[in-house]
Amino acid sequence: MHEQDKNMKDNLAQDKMIEGSAWMTAGSILSRILGAVYIIPWSMMLGTLYLQANALYVQGYNVYSLILIISIAGIPSAIAKQVAHYNALNEYGVSVRLYKRGLLLSLITGIVCALILYIGAPAFDNGNPDLIPVMRSLSWAVLIIPTMSLTRGYFQGFQDMAPSAISQFAEQLFRVIYMLVAVFFIIKMLHGNWVTAVSQSTFAAFIGSVAGLLVLGWYYLKRRRYYRSLVKNSNNEIHVNANKLYVEIIQQAVPFVILGAGISIFQLIDQFTFFKIMHVATNASDQVLNQLYAIFAGNANKLIMITISLASAMAITVVPLLSEAYTKGDKKEISHQISSGFVLFSFVMIPAALGMTAVAGPLNRLFYGTGNGALSANVLAFSSIISIFFGLFTVVTAMMQGISQNKVAVRYFIYGIIAKVVSQFPMVFFFKEFGPLISSAIGFMVVNGLIINSLDRQFKIRSDKMLNQINWIVLFSLVTYLVALASVYAGNMIVGLLMNPFTRVGSFIVVSISTLLGGVVYVYLALKSRIADTVIGGKATSIRNKLNIK
Structure with a gap:
């Protein structure tokens, strides 16, 4: 009987993780896709000025991202972790007080x-x-986003991921709409300055944040009665004073700031060193260097962030579940959740990254046209492989935060920064625009390796079962890559009979065919081998029955 209860508990935790991952992944993917698709009309409106405009846009956003992460101060993830902690103790009243204290902090930091x-x-x-x-146009968004992010963290602490996902989508939707309308009006109607168009494009972040906050406010009002009932039925045995709540939030938040800013910090290192190193290594003009910077830091980065967002969504889901297991001192459950997190990450991230590598050529033409075609496509293909290390970083650091080992994770991240900085000059000097990507991969491999080794030392996560599942996922991903790559070549030939396959329309058709075929092969292999069962549970059986897969 005890074993049956334990199995039910394991299944419930797994279902929570899957449901949470599904919501966060859907919201994150849709947001990232919107955040990439806008590039097509945006670049067409800016024309020959696109790469210069994109370089300016990316440099502004890199600084903004770091300031924003500092303003958020890691409070949302810290709140999610602490809310999950107190909820596990049936102390919902403390969770509500924690949220209210966090609101004041987020307003001040914003x-x-x-x-x-x-x-x-x-x-x-x-x-x-x-x-x-x-950058000044971006400062307005910093006023609102900390409060919005805090509220998302509060919902996540209750393992309620839908409000976060939907508000994230609304934020991106309204941002993109305002951006495109503003640029059309400035460039096409008024024939205005492209710098003004970029400034309004970045001001769109404020418009989006207002929309996202309104969605969260609506959800909060809708679920207020339910939260009040939880508070009413709390144990009310723990009484935490206001000062202690602030200390708890700040202690949890500071490491989240550093780790949450990890990718942004690496990108800022690129921004402030790439041009200087390239001036030493080449005789290229500032205009040419701006174009190269836009290709690897802007064009490729926007697309790989779609796949990285999958890992980010899963990382957010892991934190409350790990925190709950850690609070209860259940080492076996911690090991199980970490292993499940790695398998889930591999199941989605590896085929997505390899798939993007396979379709890099037509995908690059679809979004960015034929300018700098071969170079831009090669940078995108290489970035797609590197994105696996970026995504893994978001997952493993979230795991460390979930088990309250933030300081250790920060120390390992500092080692990663050192590796990035030390390798930056030789990598950029010899490999030019590929150099920053290589040095970033080196830095993240150092961090990821140290953290995974630490987790394995403590919780014995490298089970034969987990490694076997990941090995099959890698094999199926490679098969998917080969199918997608072959489909690109075949698609170019078939589409070429009707139209030029290297136009945006032709590239869209080729990408669609290749993605569909690669996706079908991967899903079939995952279902046939039963690997999908470990990720989506019992739903895999019903999908197999519907598709008549034995």
């Missing part, structure tokens, strides 16, 4: 950091005065 970005913009322009209006 105001302070928005002022820093607005007033300090000239100090962050890297010698480019066009960056100043771009």
Whole structure:
């Protein structure tokens, strides 16, 4: 009987993880796709100025991302972790007080950091005065996003992922709509300045954040009665004073800031070193270097972030579940959740990254046209492989936070930064625009390796079962890659009979065919081998029955 209860508990935890991952993954993917698709009309409206505009846009966003992460101060993830902790103890009243105290903190940090970005913009322009209006337009979003992110963290602490996912989508949707309308009006109607168009494109982040916050407010009002009933039926045995709540939030938040800013920190290292190193290594003009920077830091990065967002969504889901197991001191459950997290990550991230590598050529033409075609496609293909290390970083650092080993994770991340900085000059000098990607991969491999080794040492996560599942996933992903790659070549020939396959329309058809065929092969192999059962549970059986897969 005890064994049956334990199995039911394991299945419930697995279902929570799958449901949470599904919501966060859906919201994150849709948001990322919107955040990439807008590039097509945006680049067409800007025409020959696109790469210059995109370089400016990316440089502004890199600084903004770091300031934003500081303004959020890791509070949402910290709140999610602490809310899950107190909820596991049936102390929902403390969770509500924690959220209210966090709101005050997020308002203060939002105001302070928005002022820093607005007033300090000239100090962050890297010698480019066009960056100043771009960064100032982004400062308005910093006022709102910390509060929005905090509220998402509160819902996640209750393992309620739908509000976060839907608000994330609404935020991106309204951002993109405003951006495209503003650029069309400035460039096409008024024949205005492209720097003004970029500034309005970045101001769209404020419009999106307002929409996202309104969605969360609606969900909060809708579920207020349910939360009140939980508070009413709490144990009410723990009484935490206000100062202790602030200390708890800040202690949990500071490591989240550093780790949450991990990818942004690496990108800022690229932003402030790439141009200087390239001036030493080549005689290229600033305009050419801006184009190269836009290709690897802007074009490729926007697309690989779609796949990285899958890992991010899963990482957010892992934290509350691990925190709950850690609070109960259940080492076996911690090991199980970590292993499940790695399998889930591999199941989605590896085939997605390899699939994007296979279709890099037509995918690049679809989004960015034929300019710098071969180089841009090669950078995208290489970035897609590197994205696996980026995504793994978000997962393993979230796991460390979930088991309250934030300081250890930060120390390992510092080692990764050192590896990135040390390798940056030789990699850029010898491999040019591929150099920053290689040095980032080196840095993240150092962090990921140290963290995985630490987790295995403590919880024995490298079970034969987990490794066997990941090995099959890698094999199926390679088969998918070969099918997709063959489909690209075949698709170019078939589409070429009707039209030019290297136009945007032709590339869309080729990408669609290759993605569909590769996806069908991967899903079939995952279902046939029963690997899908470990990821989506009993639903895999019903899918197999519907598809008549034995």
